[in-house]
Amino acid sequence: MVAQQDKTGAIFDIKKFAIHDGPGIRTTVFLTGCPMDCWWCHNPEGRGEAPTDPTAKTRRVTVAHVMEEIEKDRVFYDQSGGGATFSGGEPMAQPEFLVALLKECRRRQIATAVDTCGYAPPGDFDKVADLVDLFLYDLKIMDDERHRTYTGVSNGPVLENLKLLARSGRRIQLRIPLIPGITDTEDNLESILSFLDDLPAVRRVSLLPYNRFGEDKRKRYKLPVRLERVRNQSETEIEAAAERFKSHGFDVKIGG
Numbered sequence: 001m002v003a004q005q006d007k008t009g010a011i012f013d014i015k016k017f018a019i020h021d022g023p024g025i026r027t028t029v030f031l032t033g034c035p036m037d038c039w040w041c042h043n044p045e046g047r048g049e050a051p052t053d054p055t056a057k058t059r060r061v062t063v064a065h066v067m068e069e070i071e072k073d074r075v076f077y078d079q080s081g082g083g084a085t086f087s088g089g090e091p092m093a094q095p096e097f098l099v100a101l102l103k104e105c106r107r108r109q110i111a112t113a114v115d116t117c118g119y120a121p122p123g124d125f126d127k128v129a130d131l132v133d134l135f136l137y138d139l140k141i142m143d144d145e146r147h148r149t150y151t152g153v154s155n156g157p158v159l160e161n162l163k164l165l166a167r168s169g170r171r172i173q174l175r176i177p178l179i180p181g182i183t184d185t186e187d188n189l190e191s192i193l194s195f196l197d198d199l200p201a202v203r204r205v206s207l208l209p210y211n212r213f214g215e216d217k218r219k220r221y222k223l224p225v226r227l228e229r230v231r232n233q234s235e236t237e238i239e240a241a242a243e244r245f246k247s248h249g250f251d252v253k254i255g256g
């Protein structure tokens, strides 16, 4: 059996001093691979692991290597209430590697967050749930057909896993990307709110305004650009979305 420290996984980046990926100062580790294919994805380089994939910039690393990087900034986590965040891509796409990383963090008393799109087998969430201090959980589109169109997969597992985590008392911060005309419509935001009415334990939400960063990146990688004519939201539109959530008792943050 491979020792926990020697387990390997694919990552495409490690970001130091991250301040938008959970509380305090954090080190964010980006794991490669994602089951979704969102039209607005900012990290197309993190979606493919195959070396033939033009978006791949991935490298295989051991748990020990990642922990060495995380440990370097321990003093800042202690001072700021930060820790390590596992993001992607989709960290749940490599469940064994993620579990090994989370166990190491727990053993070393480093707080953890997992930034997830929620699309994974429920059994995998069971494996990680006890090891995670905070879930940064993305919610995108409530209408299943539209979810399939814009992300490539059904939202069924996303909604079911969110219910399971919320009802078992996990700490969750929702993240809703505001994509003009796609996720930020009145219909969609109202559907999200009515879904969350049944989950009163989830009352923290980050609204992530759209920016063209993803499209510029896709052009650089010579990938098809799918949101060519989308404009950024105005301050007023972002504020209106925030007010909508505040009026339902949510603690709202704009941005990560």
Ligand code: SF4
Binding pocket: 034, 035, 036, 037, 038, 040, 041, 042, 043, 044, 046, 047, 088, 089, 090, 117
């Ligand atoms: S879930 Fe996140 S990483 Fe995956 S395709 Fe969508 S935006 Fe990109």
